[in-house]
Structures are given as structure tokens and as C-alpha cells.
Amino acid sequence: MIALMLTLALGFAQLCVLLALVFCAIRLLLGPTAQDRVLALDSLWMAAMLFILLLGIRFSSVIYFEAALLIALTGFVSSIALAKFLMRGEIIE
Amino acid sequence: MTGFLTLSMAEISPWLAVPIIFLLILGGIITFTGALGLLRLPNFYQRIHGPAVFITVGTGCVLIASMLYFSGTLERPVVHELLITAFVLMTAPVVSMMIMRAAVYRDLRARKPEGNSTDAYQFPDDQ
Numbered sequence: 398m399i400a401l402m403l404t405l406a407l408g409f410a411q412l413c414v415l416l417a418l419v420f421c422a423i424r425l426l427l428g429p430t431a432q433d434r435v436l437a438l439d440s441l442w443m444a445a446m447l448f449i450l451l452l453g454i455r456f457s458s459v460i461y462f463e464a465a466l467l468i469a470l471t472g473f474v475s476s477i478a479l480a481k482f483l484m485r486g487e488i489i490e
Numbered sequence: 491m492t493g494f495l496t497l498s499m500a501e502i503s504p505w506l507a508v509p510i511i512f513l514l515i516l517g518g519i520i521t522f523t524g525a526l527g528l529l530r531l532p533n534f535y536q537r538i539h540g541p542a543v544f545i546t547v548g549t550g551c552v553l554i555a556s557m558l559y560f561s562g563t564l565e566r567p568v569v570h571e572l573l574i575t576a577f578v579l580m581t582a583p584v585v586s587m588m589i590m591r592a593a594v595y596r597d598l599r600a601r602k603p604e605g606n607s608t609d610a611y612q613f614p615d616d617q
Contacts, residue, residue, distance in 0.1 A: 413518030417525030478589035
């Protein structure tokens with residue numbers, strides 16, 4: 398009974414994070430300005446990290462933790478690089 | 491339905507499962523709400539608040555749930571999720587500040603040729 402409830406809660410959380418990924422992807426595709434797209438890409442990284450953590454709970458494996466940590470690191474670096482490019486690319490033009 | 495149940499999920503104690511269920515549902519709702527705000531709000535300066543909510547609170551809820559779950563199934567304290575928590579809590583404000591500065595610079599540059607208003611805190615038109 399408690400395992401069934403845990404599975405249902407896990408499925409609900411996965412569905413919510415999946416919808417969040419879809420929303421971020423829509424904003425990434427139709428964002429009117431460049432900073433909207435960078436913001437959507439940053440939140441897409443974080444939502445993907447959450448989804449991988451939930452997959453780790455689903456399959457009861459600690460290996461997914463390293464993937465989530467790597468995604469968090471790479472997302473941070475790429476978001477910083479894109480934000481710097483948004484400022485400097487305009488100045489060079 | 492039993493195909494989805496893994497063995498270790500069945501043998502977790504109810505006193506540990508109830509907080510995990512609560513944190514998972516709370517994290518899911520917060521993540522959904524934050525992403526919906528990113529999609530639906532009309533202005534960039536309002537849109538930046540949605541991801542900030544789910545990056546901090548949603549990630550925190552899911553990470554604490556994951557920590558409790560693996561501590562229960564492996565029967566030893568598993569705290570390495572605190573690495574991701576600390577990293578995300580340190581880097582999320584930095585990323586928000588950089589994107590925000592870039593957006594303010596770009597808006598000010600875009601407005602400069604046609605307007606003579608020097609008010610930097612005025613919101614741009616909804617787009």
C-alpha cells in the first residue's frame with residue numbers, strides 16, 4: 398500500500414517535471430528576445446537535472462546522482478557563458 | 491501495476507515514506523508552477539521569477555526526498571545529494587544576476603536611439 402502510494406507520488410512528480418520541460422522548451426522556441434531563450438535554456442537544464450534525480454529514485458540506483466551533478470555543473474557554465482555573450486556580443490557589434 | 495514497483499520500494503518504512511511522498515508531490519507542484527510562470531507571464535522581468543522559484547525550492551524538495559529515500563533503502567545515511575543542493579543554491583543567483591544584467595543592458599541599448607527618457611527602471615512594453 399505504501400509502496401503503491403510512493404509509486405503514484407513519484408509518477409505525479411515525474412509528470413509535473415515532464416510538463417515543466419515541455420513548457421521550458423516552448424518558451425525556448427518562441428521566446429521573443431534572446432534573453433528569454435537563455436533563461437528558458439537555463440531552466441531547461443535544471444528541469445532535466447530534476448528529471449534525472451526522479452529517475453534515480455524510480456530505478457533505486459545511486460548512479461543517476463553523478464549524472465545530475467554533471468548536468469548541474471555544465472548548465473551553470475553554459476548559462477554564464479551565454480549571459481556573457483549576450484552582453485559582450487552587443488558591445489562588439 | 492506491480493511491474494512498476496521495485497523491491498526496495500516495497501520494503502521502505504511508512505514513517506519514511508510519508509515525508510518522501512509529501513516532498514515529491516510538493517516538488518512536482520512547485521516545478522510545474524514555476525515552468526508555467528515562465529511560459530505564461532507577459533514580460534521578461536516577470537518571467538525571470540518563475541524559474542528562480544523552482545530552481546531553489548523544487549530542487550530542494552526533490553533532493554531531500556532523494557536523500558531520505560536512499561538513506562532508507564541503503565540503510566545508511568546518504569548525504570551526497572547535499573553537494574547538488576549547495577552547488578545549486580550557490581550558482582542559481584549568479585546565473586539570474588548575469589542574465590538580468592544582460593537583459594537590462596540590451597533593453598537600454600535598444601531604447602537609446604529613439605527615446606530621451608533616462609529612467610532605467612521603467613518596464614519595457616509587453617512583448
